[in-house]
Structure formats: structure tokens, C-alpha cells
Amino acid sequence: MDWKKLADALIPDEDLQPLEYYETLYAPRNLPKGAEVTRLAPSPTGFMHLGNLYVALANERLAHCSGGVLYLRIEDTDSKRKVEGAVDVILSSLRYFGIAFDEGAEIGGDYGPYYQQQRAKIYRAYAKDLIARGRAYACFCTEEELSAVREKQTENKLLPGYYGEFAKCRNLSEEEIYANLAAGKPYVIRFRSEGDVNKKSVFHDEIKGDITVTENNQDVVILKSDGIPTYHFAHAVDDHLMRTTIVIRGEEWLASLPIHIELFGALGFRLPRYGHNCSIQKIDGEDGGRRKLSKRKDPEASLVFYREEGYHPLAVKTYLMTLLNSNFEEWRLKFPAKPLEEFKFSIGKMGKSGALFDLDKLQDISKEILSSLSAEEMFDFLSAWADEYGSAEEKEYFSDREYLLRVLTLCMGVGAKKRRKDFVTAKQALRTISYFFRAPETPAFRADGETVKAVLEKFMDSYDPADDNAAWFDKMKKTADALGFASDMKAYKSAPENYRGNVSDVAEIVRVAMTGHANTPDLCTIMQILGEEECRRRAAAAAQNL
RNA sequence: GGCCCCGUGGUCAAGAGGUUAAGACACCACCCUUUCACGGUGGUAUCAUGGGUUCGAUUCCCGUCGGGGUCACCA
Numbered sequence: 234m235d236w237k238k239l240a241d242a243l244i245p246d247e248d249l250q251p252l253e254y255y256e257t258l259y260a261p262r263n264l265p266k267g268a269e270v271t272r273l274a275p276s277p278t279g280f281m282h283l284g285n286l287y288v289a290l291a292n293e294r295l296a297h298c299s300g301g302v303l304y305l306r307i308e309d310t311d312s313k314r315k316v317e318g319a320v321d322v323i324l325s326s327l328r329y330f331g332i333a334f335d336e337g338a339e340i341g342g343d344y345g346p347y348y349q350q351q352r353a354k355i356y357r358a359y360a361k362d363l364i365a366r367g368r369a370y371a372c373f374c375t376e377e378e379l380s381a382v383r384e385k386q387t388e389n390k391l392l393p394g395y396y397g398e399f400a401k402c403r404n405l406s407e408e409e410i411y412a413n414l415a416a417g418k419p420y421v422i423r424f425r426s427e428g429d430v431n432k433k434s435v436f437h438d439e440i441k442g443d444i445t446v447t448e449n450n451q452d453v454v455i456l457k458s459d460g461i462p463t464y465h466f467a468h469a470v471d472d473h474l475m476r477t478t479i480v481i482r483g484e485e486w487l488a489s490l491p492i493h494i495e496l497f498g499a500l501g502f503r504l505p506r507y508g509h510n511c512s513i514q515k516i517d518g519e520d521g522g523r524r525k526l527s528k529r530k531d532p533e534a535s536l537v538f539y540r541e542e543g544y545h546p547l548a549v550k551t552y553l554m555t556l557l558n559s560n561f562e563e564w565r566l567k568f569p570a571k572p573l574e575e576f577k578f579s580i581g582k583m584g585k586s587g588a589l590f591d592l593d594k595l596q597d598i599s600k601e602i603l604s605s606l607s608a609e610e611m612f613d614f615l616s617a618w619a620d621e622y623g624s625a626e627e628k629e630y631f632s633d634r635e636y637l638l639r640v641l642t643l644c645m646g647v648g649a650k651k652r653r654k655d656f657v658t659a660k661q662a663l664r665t666i667s668y669f670f671r672a673p674e675t676p677a678f679r680a681d682g683e684t685v686k687a688v689l690e691k692f693m694d695s696y697d698p699a700d701d702n703a704a705w706f707d708k709m710k711k712t713a714d715a716l717g718f719a720s721d722m723k724a725y726k727s728a729p730e731n732y733r734g735n736v737s738d739v740a741e742i743v744r745v746a747m748t749g750h751a752n753t754p755d756l757c758t759i760m761q762i763l764g765e766e767e768c769r770r771r772a773a774a775a776a777q778n779l
Numbered sequence: 780g781g782c783c784c785c786g787u788g789g790u791c792a793a794g795a796g797g798u799u800a801a802g803a804c805a806c807c808a809c810c811c812u813u814u815c816a817c818g819g820u821g822g823u824a825u826c827a828u829g830g831g832u833u834c835g836a837u838u839c840c841c842g843u844c845g846g847g848g849u850c851a852c853c854a
Binding site: 274275276278308310311313314372376379380383387390391392393394419421430438441444445446447451453454456457458459461463464465467468483484485486487488489490491509511512514516523524525555556559560562563566584585586587588589590591593594595596597598604646649650651652653654655706709710713720722735736737738739740741743744750751752753754755756757 | 780781782783784785786790791792793802803804805812813814815816817818846847848849850851852853854
């Protein structure tokens with residue numbers, strides 16, 4: 234068989250470059266020893282998964298901790314799944330979560346283009362070479378034929394797929410091929426595998442360690458009938474030409490590693506190193522079964538979720554880092570003020586088993602991150618969130634910068650001995666401080682109406698906005714004493730039956746009347762911020778609505 | 780089902796042939812406290828299972844079980 238001629242017939246493009254052209258155009262990178270070249274290779278489906286960020290972070294840290302390069306390649310080879318604006322979703326997610334890449338889609342670089350659609354000629358050149366060398370062939374099987382074969386294989390408990398005796402088009406005669414072409418039958422290009430599934434070998438995965446790989450025997454499709462490559466083929470060509478040194482990807486790719494190994498070999502490429510990262514899981518149902526975070530079932534699988542809820546990007550990143558490198562958390566606790574870029578990320582510290590998504594942990598980290606912000610930084614963070622997701626009312630909070638800054642300073646405990654950690658997300662923070670902007674709707678008191686009324690009346694009678702904290706609290710105590718509550722906590726504790734309650738119960742009534750909440754920062758300061766007039770109005774309203 | 784990966788508290792996990800088996804989150808208790816938080820102290824709780832190797836195994840080996848992934852002209 235004249236394979237050269239066949240290659241010309243199957244891939245008739247006349248404007249293909251010889252392979253040496255690409256090899257010299259995309260010369261090996263000139264980087265210091267140990268520098269890693271890693272990549273982000275999302276497909277533009279319009280959906281960014283937490284797992285995307287997880288893997289992105291690992292690749293980013295690996296590149297930048299080694300003085301290497303991180304690039305972004307858009308894997309847009311599936312025309313059916315392509316979604317308008319999806320690249321923007323990718324770019325904006327990476328920007329929001331602070332994953333900075335050095336070259337790639339939208340910013341360019343020496344190894345582009347970085348959109349696979351634009352690399353079609355390159356793939357076709359390499360595929361043509363494979364055909365000319367007898368390592369790839371045209372397959373004219375229809376989808377129906379393929380699924381019929383697969384069904385039969387499953388029925389007979391055979392390994393499903395296109396291989397060996399089931400690879401009908403593998404040994405088509407020259408006449409048959411040209412007849413099919415003349416008849417205009419659509420075809421795909423398949424790789425001619427020389428592997429044997431009975432042969433196994435040990436492969437070193439950077440994360441999993443030594444693993445057993447079974448040789449590939451599948452004649453996988455490398456060019457689809459539209460002439461666009463499949464993932465496997467594009468991966469081999471691109472990661473070779475872009476000179477990727479290490480590929481960190483989800484462990485769902487482990488199963489196709491044998492294909493990639495054979496493909497790289499047939500193309501004469503040196504295999505990059507691989508690290509297969511386990512995916513983030515979630516408990517499913519009552520039986521305690523685990524599964525991957527699912528795009529369809531779990532809102533928290535989507536990166537949009539964290540943005541809408543107003544999680545600080547650094548909180549999400551920090552949480553992911555704790556999952557990625559087991560010694561990260563220890564480092565963070567030791568150096569709370571250091572940026573996470575200073576942590577020495579190590580691929581060897583990546584876990585082998587899939588972690589369960591832990592919202593509690595994320596929230597704890599979020600509190601800590603937010604409590605480390607200055608009032609101004611918090612203002613900016615909240616403002617940016619409100620711009621995009623806040624209600625009209627919440628957007629109004631930002632019109633008086635001075636006022637909001639006072640509120641934030643108090644609520645965050647800026648300047649106090651200890652910072653407060655009440656804020657978890659932007660959304661929750663804005664809800665929490667809403668009482669600074671409007672009276673609570675229906676304050677819920679634990680005490681009975683009579684008591685509430687008496688306390689509010691008595692306290693507001695003596696209230697003077699000019700009082701300092703001590704004077705203010707002194708009046709709170711007087712109110713307590715006058716109404717049969719203990720003002721002295723020790724006295725109360727030794728004989729609680731002698732009192733209706735203690736000064737904290739009295740304070741709670743005023744607190745709830747002012748804010749609607751039983752838990753707030755220092756009440757005295759809140760009342761100063763609200764202003765005398767507003768405080769009297771709220772006290773009166775609360776007493777009236779009982 | 781075939782193939783592959785994984786298995787230390789509820790969760791993330793450190794760990795080593797001999798340890799009182801770290802730490803963090805969550806939970807509980809107490810302390811601090813004008814409430815709430817913060818903070819502090821303490822506590823409950825873990826080596827999936829059977830068999831080997833060994834003086835000794837949670838650690839090494841094999842089986843079992845359990846969980847996960849994958850078997851496309853999707854990535």
C-alpha cells in the first residue's frame with residue numbers, strides 16, 4: 234500500500250508545513266534548570282468547576298514556584314459543546330481568583346496560537362505524517378455500526394472498543410478506501426495501535442507514585458470527521474510543541490494515559506511528566522457514598538457560586554491550598570501574614586486520595602481572611618460584590634463612605650484588642666449590617682412585652698448620646714437595678730433566684746430593639762453611629778409593636 | 780463487568796516497623812466577658828477487614844470488603 238499517496242488523499246490540504254517547521258518554530262524553551270512549564274487547558278463550556286480552579290492552582294503554583302511558565306490553552310475542539318462567551322467566563326474566573334498566566338489565549342506568546350481551533354493545520358500535518366508512516370488510517374464506520382459492535386462486545390463480555398478484529402477499517406484494501414472516498418463517505422482518522430492489553434508496565438506518576446499501566450490497544454480517533462482533533466491527539470501535539478514539562482490534570486484522565494503514552498511514542502515525542510490529581514468529592518445521600526462534586530447536583534461545584542455568595546477569592550484559594558498541599562495549613566498558621574505565594578508548593582505533598590468538600594472549613598478560613606482586612610479593604614470588597622450581585626438597597630450602603638467605614642470599623646473590631654470574626658461572605662456581611670441602614674422589621678424579644686416596655690422606657694429616659702462607654706453602661710446597670718435585674722454579675726450568679734435576670738438580659742432587650750439581633754458588636758457604639766434620634770425612634774417603635 | 784486509583788477521628792490530615800498515633804475544622808464543657816463574637820483551657824472521637832512476614836505491624840506483602848474513576852467522532 235502506498236501510504237504516502239493515501240495520506241495525500243485523506244488529508245489533501247496543500248498548505249501544510251513540514252513537521253520540522255513546527256519543531257523549529259516552537260523551539261525548546263530556554264528556561265533555568267528545574268523550571269516547570271505547566272498549562273491550564275479548559276474547554277469553553279461556559280461552566281467553571283471548582284475542580285478547574287483546583288487544578289489551575291496546582292499548575293500555577295508549580296510553574297511559579299519553580300521560576301517557570303504557566304500558559305492558558307483553550308481546548309475548543311468540540312464544536313457541539315461550544316458556548317458563546319465561554320472564554321470570557323474562563324478568563325474572568327481566573328482573574329477573580331488570581332490565577333495569573335504568563336502566556337496563552339488573549340495575551341499571546343511564542344507558542345501560539347493558544348486556541349486549538351486555530352491550530353487545526355498543525356494537527357493535520359502531524360496526522361498526515363502518521364498516515365504516511367502507516368500509523369493512522371481512515372475509518373468509514375458509521376455511529377450505528379460502532380454502537381452495534383460495542384453492544385455485541387458487551388454482550389460477550391469482551392473489552393469494548395475499536396481494536397484488533399473489531400477494527401473493521403484497519404485493514405481496508407486500497408481499492409475499498411478509494412472507492413469509499415470517491416463515494417464521498419465521511420471518515421475519521423484513527424490511530425493504528427500496536428499495543429497489547431496483556432502487557433503492563435510501571436509508570437511513575439508525580440502524585441500517585443508508581444502505578445500500573447496496561448498498554449493501549451484501541452485504535453482511537455485522532456481526527457474527527459470535521460478534521461478537528463480529539464483531546465488525545467491535540468494533547469500530544471500541543472503539550473509537545475508548547476514544551477510542557479509537567480501535566481497536572483484530574484485523575485479522570487488516568488484511564489486514558491495508555492493512549493497518550495502510545496501516541497507520544499508514535500509521534501516521536503518525549504513524554505511530559507504527569508501528575509493525576511484526585512477530584513474533590515461530596516457525600517451523596519444517606520448511605521455515605523462519595524462522588525465527585527457534580528455540576529448538575531451541587532451548586533458549590535460552580536465557581537459562580539462562590540462569587541454570588543461573596544466568598545473572598547483568597548479564602549477559596551487558601552482552602553484549596555489546604556487540600557492541595559498537606560503541609561500548607563501548618564505553614565499558614567505559623568505565618569498568618571505571609572502571602573500564600575511564599576509557601577513552597579511541592580508536588581510531593583499532594584494527596585493521593587480524594588478530599589471531601591468541607592464548607593465549614595471554607596467558612597472558617599473565610600472568617601479569618603475577612604478579619605484580616607482593613608476597613609477600607611473590606612469596603613472595596615463589599616462594594617465590588619454589591620455592584621454585581623447586591624440589591625438596590627445594598628448598593629445604597631456605599632453612597633456614604635464615611636458612615637459605612639465607621640460601621641465596618643466597629644463590626645470588624647478594627648483597633649480593638651481583638652478583631653471580630655463575624656463576617657463570612659460579602660453577602661452575609663451586608664445582611665448582617667443592614668440594621669445600620671434601616672430599623673429592624675419585627676424585633677424578636679425573649680422577654681415578655683411588659684418587661685421590654687419597662688426596660689426600653691427606663692433606659693431611654695436616661696440615655697444621653699454624649700455618654701462614653703462607661704457612663705452608658707452605668708445607666709444600663711441602673712436600669713437593671715431599678716427593675717429587679719442584677720447589675721452585679723457575681724451577685725446574680727450566687728443567687729439567681731433573687732432576680733428577674735441580670736444586666737445582660739437588660740442589655741439584650743435594648744440590643745434587639747436597636748438592631749433586631751441578639752448578637753452584635755458593642756451596643757454603645759452602635760447607638761452612637763445610629764444617632765440619638767434614630768435610637769429613640771427604634772425604641773419607641775419596638776415598644777409600640779409588642 | 781474489564782482495567783486503574785484510593786482506604787488513619789464526622790471532615791482535611793501528619794506520621795513511623797516499637798509513638799501517650801501530631802495539628803486544623805466541626806462538636807461538647809469550662810474560663811474570660813455588659814450581650815454577641817474573639818481569645819484561652821480541656822474533652823469526645825481514628826489506623827476498613829482477614830491472613831501472612833516479624834520478637835513486634837496501623838506502617839511491609841497477599842486476599843477480602845468498601846469507596847472512586849474510566850471504558851465516545853466529550854474534554
